[in-house]
Amino acid sequence: MTEAPYDEALARAHHDEWGRVVAGLARRFGDLDVAEEAAAEAFATAAERWPVDGVPPNPGGWLTTTATRRAIDRLRRESKRDVKHQAAHMLLDDSPPEPTGPVEDDRLRLMFTCCHPALAMEARTALTLRLLGGLTVAEIAHAFLVPETTLAQRITRAKAKIKAAHIPYAVPSAGDVRERLAGVLAVLYLVFNEGYLASGGTHAVRIDLSDEAIRLCRLLRTLVPDDGEVTGLLALMLLTDARRAARVSRSGELVTLEEQDRGVWDRRLIEEGHALVRERLSAVAAGGPAPGRYQLLAAINAVHTAAPAARDTDWSQVVALYDRLVALDPSPIVRLNRAVALAELDGPHVALAEVDRLAEALDGYHALHVTRADLLRRLGRSAAARASYDRAIELAANPAERTYLERRRDQLTGE
């Protein structure tokens, strides 16, 4: 509230315009370093000029123009000969972006470049957050618990590969777009989950990561509005994020879905998520393509968030949706999640038998032991439950989750 208006305007411009400015420069100059550094210089100039000159009427346009000039200055400085000619040409280039695929937006091209399958997954997330989200190297390093130098190196190497290997700044052709979009969605979901259930450490930046993933997914949806999985992922993230306030207790302990205070769920996000799920249901009903993984997960979350209390959950609906998910992706993790729902529908005995079939494949995965412990507890097998809690605690990296599991274990009555 006490912030000067230009500070707020600058923060808002950074939030709204960073990705657009970087993406526009990347297309025009074909060089990520030039784009990123020129954008950073433009924001630095804004921080100097806006308090003196006032906030320009069109901050985005002002930033793009300033950054473009900086980029041209830089290219001129770097080479007195051939690039000078090129830079002079670029200065005159006011042509609209060339159409390169089904959708034309610089940020979408940059998103596909950052999430290119030829780059390592860690590099994809780091580049997306840096170039499109405008997060600093320090923030990203902090969020993913890696040393800043490691992350800086990862970004530098990825940018060098993009340049040397000629990874295109292009939206893939219509035929490839769905396949490549899956990789982009995987990056966004990874960023979201890192924010939602951090693998360890402190919290501050991680909440920003969930927000950032939602923001980038909203952007993606405006660019590719008719892809069901983009809509599905946005719905999934909104419906998950809506429960954020109820998820950790005051004492810093994880609260399960069943025990959450549904009164503090964010109704606005739930409404929005439900609307998106309904939109997909009608699209599928109208003969659209069958729902993918994110749409099914969103639908499952819609069932959960539609129930006024945990006991009102339509478990048969949840299990039916998991059945479709298993048909699509029969991985042990999906089958484990289905077993959790199955316990509510058919009882812990049936679910335990299913979980035990997955025990070998998922021995190193803490959620298996959490589920097993809970089912054994419900069946009154305290000693076995205790052993499973111990193993789950050993494997859980998140402190809030560990606290929760320790309490559950200590509540067990002796056997």
Next chain:
Amino acid sequence: MPRYMLSVYGPAERPEFGGYPDKEAMLQAFADTGAFNEKLEREGYFVFADGLEAATTATTVDGQGETPVLTDGPYVETKEYLGGFWVIDAPDLDVALTLAAEGSKACRGKVEVRPFQTEESFKDMLGP
């Protein structure tokens, strides 16, 4: 246009039928690879392609001293050695990767795609 090397690696010593299950499979892979080469030529990507004799036939020469030193065998000691390669011109990595996937299917091997150095990257190396 960027130039890429598509390399196929194989074991140091070639088993019977070059590692293919039988003679027919080997001949089929050769035929498929030949057809792929023709496609590359027809569509204007082809620069050069060939297979190499086994790595055990290599000799390493160090001519940096007074007299050259000759060593039997390849320079790098690994389990897998370069067995053959394509050199192609392609507009960008996406095209090179699509072609590499076709080449991989034809020759029944994994293909490493690596860009050639360009004048620009050489300048970058020298610095401003």
